[in-house]
Amino acid sequence: MDVFILLLEGIFVSFEPLNLGxxxxxxxxxxxxxxxxxxxxxxxxxxxxxITFIIPxxxxxxxxxxxxxxxxxxxxxxxxxxxxxxxxxxxxxxFDGRPLAVKGEAMTALTAxxxxxxxxxxxxxxLFTLFAPPLAEVALxxxxxxxxxxxxxxxxxxxxxxxxxxxxxxxxxxxxxxxSTIGLDLITGKPRLIFxxxxxxxxxxxxxxxxxxxYGIGEMLWTLEETKxxxxxxxxxxxxxxxxxxxxxxxxTIMAMNIGSFLGFFVGILPAAGATPASLMSYGITxxxxxxxxxxxxxxxxxxVAPECANNSxxxxxxxxxxxxxxxxxxxxxxLLGGMILWGLTPGPLLFTQEPExxxxxxxxLYIANFFTLVxxxxxxxxxxxVLRIPFAILAPVIFVLCVTGGYAPTQSLHDVWLMLLFGxxxxxxxxxxxxxxxxxxxxxxxxxxxxxxxxxxxxxxGSMGIFFDMAEKPIAAIIMYIAIVLLIMPxxxxxxxxFFKKAQTx
Amino acid sequence: xxxxNKITVKRAEIAVAVILxxxxxxxxxxxxxxxxxxxxxxxMGAGFLPFYLSxxxxxxxxxxxxxxxxxxxxxxxxxxxxxxxxxFKYIAVTxxxxxxxxxxxxxLGIYFSLIFFLAFYLRYxxxxxxxxxxxxxxxxxxxxxxxxEWLLKIPLPQGISEPLFYPVYDFMYS
Numbered sequence: 001m002d003v004f005i006l007l008l009e010g011i012f013v014s015f016e017p018l019n020l021g022x023x024x025x026x027x028x029x030x031x032x033x034x035x036x037x038x039x040x041x042x043x044x045x046x047x048x049x050x051i052t053f054i055i056p057x058x059x060x061x062x063x064x065x066x067x068x069x070x071x072x073x074x075x076x077x078x079x080x081x082x083x084x085x086x087x088x089x090x091x092x093x094x095f096d097g098r099p100l101a102v103k104g105e106a107m108t109a110l111t112a113x114x115x116x117x118x119x120x121x122x123x124x125x126x127l128f129t130l131f132a133p134p135l136a137e138v139a140l141x142x143x144x145x146x147x148x149x150x151x152x153x154x155x156x157x158x159x160x161x162x163x164x165x166x167x168x169x170x171x172x173x174x175x176x177x178x179x180s181t182i183g184l185d186l187i188t189g190k191p192r193l194i195f196x197x198x199x200x201x202x203x204x205x206x207x208x209x210x211x212x213x214x215y216g217i218g219e220m221l222w223t224l225e226e227t228k229x230x231x232x233x234x235x236x237x238x239x240x241x242x243x244x245x246x247x248x249x250x251x252x253t254i255m256a257m258n259i260g261s262f263l264g265f266f267v268g269i270l271p272a273a274g275a276t277p278a279s280l281m282s283y284g285i286t287x288x289x290x291x292x293x294x295x296x297x298x299x300x301x302x303x304x305v306a307p308e309c310a311n312n313s314x315x316x317x318x319x320x321x322x323x324x325x326x327x328x329x330x331x332x333x334x335x336l337l338g339g340m341i342l343w344g345l346t347p348g349p350l351l352f353t354q355e356p357e358x359x360x361x362x363x364x365x366l367y368i369a370n371f372f373t374l375v376x377x378x379x380x381x382x383x384x385x386x387v388l389r390i391p392f393a394i395l396a397p398v399i400f401v402l403c404v405t406g407g408y409a410p411t412q413s414l415h416d417v418w419l420m421l422l423f424g425x426x427x428x429x430x431x432x433x434x435x436x437x438x439x440x441x442x443x444x445x446x447x448x449x450x451x452x453x454x455x456x457x458x459x460x461x462x463g464s465m466g467i468f469f470d471m472a473e474k475p476i477a478a479i480i481m482y483i484a485i486v487l488l489i490m491p492x493x494x495x496x497x498x499x500f501f502k503k504a505q506t507x
Numbered sequence: 508x509x510x511x512n513k514i515t516v517k518r519a520e521i522a523v524a525v526i527l528x529x530x531x532x533x534x535x536x537x538x539x540x541x542x543x544x545x546x547x548x549x550x551m552g553a554g555f556l557p558f559y560l561s562x563x564x565x566x567x568x569x570x571x572x573x574x575x576x577x578x579x580x581x582x583x584x585x586x587x588x589x590x591x592x593x594x595f596k597y598i599a600v601t602x603x604x605x606x607x608x609x610x611x612x613x614x615l616g617i618y619f620s621l622i623f624f625l626a627f628y629l630r631y632x633x634x635x636x637x638x639x640x641x642x643x644x645x646x647x648x649x650x651x652x653x654x655x656e657w658l659l660k661i662p663l664p665q666g667i668s669e670p671l672f673y674p675v676y677d678f679m680y681s
Contacts, residue, residue: 167571224601228594396632405655
C-alpha cells in the first residue's frame with residue numbers, strides 16, 4: 001500500500017509542468033538519438049548531461065531517463081529501415097526487422113518494435129516498483145566493506161559475463177580505475193599522476209570527459225567508417241490498413257513478449273549486462289523455443305518483438321541497482337550515476353529516505369514515459385524517416401560540436417576538451433581491436449566511490465584485507481566477495497569445460 | 508601497396524598492445540613519485556592504488572602480447588586492413604579537422620572556429636550547396652552561443668574574438 005501511495009506521488013511529481021515538458025522532450029530526443037545510426041542511449045545521455053546543470057535534479061533525471069527510454073524505442077527504426085542498428089541494443093532487431101522491411105512489411109516490423117517496447121517497458125516498470133523498496137531496505141544495512149565488495153562484484157561481472165577477451169576487459173576496468181585516481185588523493189591530499197605538471201590534472205578527470213570522448217567522438221568515427229557518410233533506406237507505406245495488419249501479426253508474439261520482458265529485466269539488473277546482451281539472449285531463446293524457429297531470420301514479427309521487449313525491459317532493470325545499491329546496471333546508468341554525483345546527490349539506498357521525490361518521481365516518470373514514447377513513436381514515423389535521410393556527413397559535425405561544447409562546459413577548461421579528443425581517438429582504435437570500452441566508463445564513475453570504501457574499510461580493520469572475507473563479522477561483504485571471485489575465475493573454466501564436454505561427446 | 512593495406516589488424520593489435528604496455532610502465536613510474544607501500548601503521552600511500560592498477564594494466568597487456576605470439580587471439584591471424592582504404596579518408600580528415608578545431612578554439616575562440624570547421628567539413632564531405640553550407644555554418648554557432656551564454660550562462664572560450672562580443676553582452680545584460 002505504501003508503495004502504491006509513493007508511486008502515485010511520483011506520478012504526480014512527473015506531471016508537474018517542468019517535469020512533464022522535459023519528459024516529453026526527452027522521449028522525443030531519445031527517439032531521434034536512438035534512431036540515428038551510431039547514436040544510442042549512452043551517447044545521448046553522455047552528450048546531454050551538461051545541459052541538465054541548470055535544472056533541479058528530479059527534472060534532470062526525468063529528462064535523461066526519458067532520453068534513455070526513448071532511445072530504446074528509437075533504435076529499432078534504423079535497424080528496420082536502414083539495416084544498420086540505431087544502437088548496439090537494437091542489433092538483434094535487424095535479424096528479422098530488416099528482412100520484414102525488404103519484403104515490403106516495414107510497417108509490421110516498426111509496429112512490432114513499438115508494441116514490443118511498450119510491453120517490455122510496462123512489465124519492467126511494474127517489476128521495478130515492486131523490487132526497488134525491499135532491495136533498498138537491505139542495502140541500508142551496507143557499510144564501507146559491503147559497498148566495496150559490491151563494486152568489486154560489478155567489475156567482476158564484466159569479466160565473468162561480459163563475453164569479451166579477458167585480459168582486454170580487465171585492462172579496460174583497470175585503466176578506468178587508474179584514470180579515476182588522477183588528481184588529489186582523498187585521504188592524504190597529495191597530488192597524484194599530474195603529468196608534465198599540467199595544472200588541469202589537479203582537478204582529476206571528470207567521467208564526462210571519458211564518456212563523451214568514447215561515446216561521442218569515438219562512436220562517430222566508428223559510424224563514419226561503417227557508413228562512409230551515406231544512407232540507404234527501405235521504402236515504407238504508412239496507411240491504416242497496414243497498421244491494422246501489423247497489429248494483427250502481433251497475436252503470435254505473446255511468448256516473445258513474455259521472454260523479452262522478464263529475461264530483459266533480470267539481465268538488465270546485472271552490472272555487466274545491460275540491454276544489448278538482454279536483447280540478443282531474448283532473441284536466441286525465443287527462436288529456440290518457437291515452433292517456427294527455422295523462419296527466424298527471414299522476417300517474423302516475434303523476432304522483432306523479443307529483442308525490443310528485452311532492451312526496454314533491461315533499460316529499466318539496469319536502473320534498479322543504480323538507485324538501490326549505487327551500482328550501475330549498464331553503461332548508460334553509469335553515466336546517470338555520475339550525473340547524480342554532479343547534481344550533489346549520493347547514489348544508494350539512502351536516496352529512498354532522503355530524496356523520495358527524486359526516486360519516486362523517476363519511477364513515476366517511467367510509467368508516463370512509456371506511454372508517451374509509444375504514442376510519439378508511432379505518430380512520428382514519417383518524421384523519423386525524414387531525419388534518417390540526412391547523410392551522416394551532415395549529422396557528424398553537429399555531434400562533434402555538441403561533444404566539444406559538452407566536454408568544455410562542466411569544468412570550462414580546454415584541457416578537458418583535449419583529453420576528450422584523446423579518449424575519443426583511443427576509444428575508436430581500442431574498440432576496433434575488441435577492447436571493451438564500457439568497463440572503463442563504469443570504472444571511472446565507480447573508482448572514487450570504490451577507493452573511498454576500500455580505504456574506510458582498511459582503516460576499520462587496521463589495514464587487514466580479511467575484513468572483506470570475514471563470514472562471522474561481515475557475512476554480506478564476504479558472500480559478495482566470494483561471488484565476485486567466482487565470476488573472476490569463471491572464464492578460466494570455459495575452455496576446460498568445452499574440452500571436457502567435447503571429450504565426453506566423442507566417447 | 509597503400510598505407511591502409513600495410514596497417515593490418517594484426518600489426519595494429521601488436522603495436523597497440525606494446526604502446527599500452529609502455530603507457531602502463533610510465534604510469535607506474537609516475538605513481539612511484541608518491542609512497543606506494545601499504546601497512547597497518549601508515550595505511551595506504553597516495554601512490555599505492557595507481558601503482559598497482561598500472562601494474563595490473565601491464566600484466567594484461569603482456570597477456571595480450573603472449574596471446575598474439577601464440578596466435579590465440581582473432582586479431583593475431585587477421586591480415587585484413589585495419590581501416591579500409593575508402594573509409595580512411597573520412598577518419599583521417601575528421602581527426603585532423605577536430606585537432607585543428609580545438610587548436611583554433613584556443614586562439615580564435617569557439618564561435619569563429621566552429622564556422623570554419625563546419626564550412627570545411629560540410630564542403631569536403633557533403634554535396635550540399637554553398638548557400639546551405641553557409642547558412643548551416645553560421646546558424647550552428649549562433650544557436651550554440653544562445654544556448655550556452657544566454658540560457659545556461661556558461662561562457663565558452665572566445666580567444667582573440669572576445670572584444671567582438673562585448674556589445675552582445677551589453678545588450679544581453681542591460
